Amino acid sequence: MKTIDIVERIEGEAKLVCQWDKKKISDVKIQFLNFRGFEFILKDKPVLDALVYTPRICGICGQAHLKATVEALEDIYKNHNEKLAVTNKAKLLREIGLNIEIIDSHIKWFYMFIMPDAVKFSNNSFDEYSAIKGKKWLEASSIASETIKALALIGGQWPHTSYMIPGGVVSDPTLLDLISIQNYMDQAIRFYEDSLVGIDLENYLTLSDFEDLHKLKGDLKDFITISFENEFERIGKSYNRQLVLGDSLSFEKGKVNRKLIKNIDFENIKELTTNSFDVDKIKTSKDAYTWSKTALYANNFYETGPLARAVVQNRNFVSDIHKNYKDSMLTRVIARVDELGFLLYKTKQLIKQIDINEDSYIKPKISLSEFKYGIGQSAIEASRGSLYHELEIEDDKILKYDVITPTVWNLGPGVDGKLSTSQKAIIGTDSIEKAKLILRSFDVCSVCTTH
Amino acid sequence: MNKQINRPKIVWLQAITCNGNTHSFLSANTNRLKLFLNSFDLVYHPSLTTDILLDELLEKNEGIDFLLVEGAITSNKEFFQISDQTTSEVLKKLLLKSKYLIAIGSCASYGGVHKKFEQNSDILGLEEALEKKDISSLIHPIVNLTGCPVHPEWILQTLFSLKEYKKIALDDEGRPKEIYSYLAHHGCTRNEYFEWKVEAKSFGLKEGCLFYEQGCRGPMTHSNCNKVLWNDVNSKTRAGMPCIGCTELDFPRENMLETKKNIGIPHEVPLGISKRAYLSLTGVAKTFKIDRLNERIIK
Numbered sequence: 001m002k003t004i005d006i007v008e009r010i011e012g013e014a015k016l017v018c019q020w021d022k023k024k025i026s027d028v029k030i031q032f033l034n035f036r037g038f039e040f041i042l043k044d045k046p047v048l049d050a051l052v053y054t055p056r057i058c059g060i061c062g063q064a065h066l067k068a069t070v071e072a073l074e075d076i077y078k079n080h081n082e083k084l085a086v087t088n089k090a091k092l093l094r095e096i097g098l099n100i101e102i103i104d105s106h107i108k109w110f111y112m113f114i115m116p117d118a119v120k121f122s123n124n125s126f127d128e129y130s131a132i133k134g135k136k137w138l139e140a141s142s143i144a145s146e147t148i149k150a151l152a153l154i155g156g157q158w159p160h161t162s163y164m165i166p167g168g169v170v171s172d173p174t175l176l177d178l179i180s181i182q183n184y185m186d187q188a189i190r191f192y193e194d195s196l197v198g199i200d201l202e203n204y205l206t207l208s209d210f211e212d213l214h215k216l217k218g219d220l221k222d223f224i225t226i227s228f229e230n231e232f233e234r235i236g237k238s239y240n241r242q243l244v245l246g247d248s249l250s251f252e253k254g255k256v257n258r259k260l261i262k263n264i265d266f267e268n269i270k271e272l273t274t275n276s277f278d279v280d281k282i283k284t285s286k287d288a289y290t291w292s293k294t295a296l297y298a299n300n301f302y303e304t305g306p307l308a309r310a311v312v313q314n315r316n317f318v319s320d321i322h323k324n325y326k327d328s329m330l331t332r333v334i335a336r337v338d339e340l341g342f343l344l345y346k347t348k349q350l351i352k353q354i355d356i357n358e359d360s361y362i363k364p365k366i367s368l369s370e371f372k373y374g375i376g377q378s379a380i381e382a383s384r385g386s387l388y389h390e391l392e393i394e395d396d397k398i399l400k401y402d403v404i405t406p407t408v409w410n411l412g413p414g415v416d417g418k419l420s421t422s423q424k425a426i427i428g429t430d431s432i433e434k435a436k437l438i439l440r441s442f443d444v445c446s447v448c449t450t451h
Numbered sequence: 452m453n454k455q456i457n458r459p460k461i462v463w464l465q466a467i468t469c470n471g472n473t474h475s476f477l478s479a480n481t482n483r484l485k486l487f488l489n490s491f492d493l494v495y496h497p498s499l500t501t502d503i504l505l506d507e508l509l510e511k512n513e514g515i516d517f518l519l520v521e522g523a524i525t526s527n528k529e530f531f532q533i534s535d536q537t538t539s540e541v542l543k544k545l546l547l548k549s550k551y552l553i554a555i556g557s558c559a560s561y562g563g564v565h566k567k568f569e570q571n572s573d574i575l576g577l578e579e580a581l582e583k584k585d586i587s588s589l590i591h592p593i594v595n596l597t598g599c600p601v602h603p604e605w606i607l608q609t610l611f612s613l614k615e616y617k618k619i620a621l622d623d624e625g626r627p628k629e630i631y632s633y634l635a636h637h638g639c640t641r642n643e644y645f646e647w648k649v650e651a652k653s654f655g656l657k658e659g660c661l662f663y664e665q666g667c668r669g670p671m672t673h674s675n676c677n678k679v680l681w682n683d684v685n686s687k688t689r690a691g692m693p694c695i696g697c698t699e700l701d702f703p704r705e706n707m708l709e710t711k712k713n714i715g716i717p718h719e720v721p722l723g724i725s726k727r728a729y730l731s732l733t734g735v736a737k738t739f740k741i742d743r744l745n746e747r748i749i750k
């Protein structure tokens with residue numbers, strides 16, 4: 001038997017094509033059928049205009065694309081032995097902005113994209129979680145909208161600011177601005193404590209044992225209860241390989257393939273189009289079924305995102321849950337909610353480290369147009385995982401721009417008989433509703449996937 | 452309860468988009484968003500509602516009061532399809548039962564960033580993508596809310612106005628006059644620097660106007676970004692990022708973060724000001740060196 005389902009509410013849509021055998025999914029193809037061609041759009045554009053274009057790849061994680069572009073451009077300087085001086089203050093303001101965007105995204109994901117579906121697995125009535133009308137949905141949309149004001153204080157607006165530029169940031173917040181940003185974080189922390197996990201953040205951050213899951217209250221407890229009633233700790237498992245490409249003040253790069261290695265080499269990244277459509281129809285392989293490409297690290301599929309980041313960074317609570325329940329759907333969901341708490345705490349620390357007397361921006365001594373040719377790479381940890389940018393420039397124009405988004409790592413098509421991370425996570429599931437929830441547990445961004 | 456039944460029905464369609472307008476809308480002032488949800492019936496939004504899928508919506512005969520479209524339209528199915536149909540097909544089907552059509556953002560208005568994807572030559576804004584027969588059920592001209600993204604308050608004000616007065620005055624580009632007759636420049640906290648022609652010495656400063664070096668389009672961009680602030684708290688130009696003119700039909704232009712100049716003067720002068728007037732005024736202003744405007748604001 002074959003079923004085809006359209007999944008919405010994943011920043012666009014995807015098609016889930018399942019083969020069934022003995023009431024279980026025996027094969028699955030995840031199709032992304034929309035293509036917007038950003039890599040083609042960027043070709044031949046003036047180099048710095050990339051700062052305006054790439055945030056517009058995605059309405060929910062645009063600041064990650066912005067940071068990736070800025071760091072790739074700065075990498076071009078570095079490759080010409082002209083490494084730019086960027087002040088600590090500018091670095092902090094970039095990372096704080098990105099963290100706020102991730103915090104906003106994680107709140108929306110749990111309440112708008114996961115819970116309205118998860119509660120359907122319970123016999124209890126959970127009207128509070130219903131989309132648009134439910135008290136909890138409204139509360140979450142409200143706190144997300146409040147939280148993102150903090151980013152607007154740095155970048156002028158959200159979405160779609162280009163406040164990061166090679167050499168620093170364009171803005172110069174006052175100490176009072178920083179206090180307001182702190183206040184917005186505190187407001188979000190209150191929400192995290194009162195509504196989401198039901199315990200103080202400080203307490204929460206000391207949890208280290210998987211049995212502590214039962215100490216949680218709040219809305220996350222509802223998810224945990226539903227999970228154990230429906231064995232979410234046993235489904236959604238994939239290769240249990242984790243990848244973090246980006247290094248920052250908040251996260252550490254590394255990979256886990258049985259053992260943890262805290263070293264990443266961009267040379268190991270491979271992007272394949274074996275099962276992907278090509279803009280040039282003649283070049284499209286006969287097996288193509290999605291616009292998403294395939295991303296491999298050292299020839300293997302990896303999972304990227306909050307679970308990978310917690311495991312690579314060895315954050316106690318998630319690491320212990322992971323040890324017991326592997327890369328199950330339960331672990332994946334907990335990891336994202338955990339990261340929300342972790343980032344709220346971390347971001348407050350980062351705000352405190354800002355010395356407002358430092359420069360926000362140091363003008364590069366030479367302009368990018370002075371390099372006849374250049375190549376730059378960067379990897380950023382975005383809401384959904386590792387985001388990779390690579391570009392080549394020539395005579396102040398973009399020659400080639402390549403973007404590998406987190407969702408490509410997680411949801412791109414399998415190749416050469418190897419299943420992709422999400423395919424493997426879904427196969428073996430006994431209901432389409434569970435399969436869809438597993439898909440959601442990766443926090444799919446359809447628009448990013450096919451950029 | 453009756454009030455609930457009479458709420459105007461809204462359908463939000465996503466075509467070729469980054470969903471930035473959706474997230475801009477979700478970032479609206481909380482109380483305003485709640486009032487919106489109480490005053491209108493958001494029947495379908497692909498990222499938010501769960502009661503009905505697009506397929507089911509297309510089957511329904513029920514009328515739609517406001518059809519909101521985010522993103523550009525194409526009839527090319529190979530590059531873009533939603534629920535097995537082209538965005539053009541879906542749009543036309545929904546339009547037949549709609550009273551008002553509102554373009555949410557620059558892409559829906561005229562193609563925007565997505566129109567730059569030249570390998571698909573058929574990427575259009577609503578007006579361009581539709582023929583007269585397609586819009587026969589509309590009781591109002593198409594409303595274009597340009598902006599990349601559109602400001603959430605512009606959506607709310609437009610919807611509440613149409614609900615109350617049934618019509619809204621539009622400029623030549625189909626944009627509500629009361630929003631787009633202003634310039635982004637109006638209300639910018641850097642205005643004094645503009646008046647006295649003091650340029651920002653570089654990015655990353657509170658001081659100086661961004662019009663002279665950093666490419667700011669504030670004086671020639673129709674929007675009220677500095678009147679109705681973003682996220683209630685700020686604007687790009689206040690923060691230090693030049694206006695990139697994202698509400699205008701020529702967005703995205705080239706070299707958006709630098710000012711094109713002729714003999715040291717911006718190539719394009721503020722809207723409606725003659726070059727002669729601008730040059731004269733600049734000449735006079737530059738003869739004065741005003742210490743206060745060349746020092747840090749906070750010392």
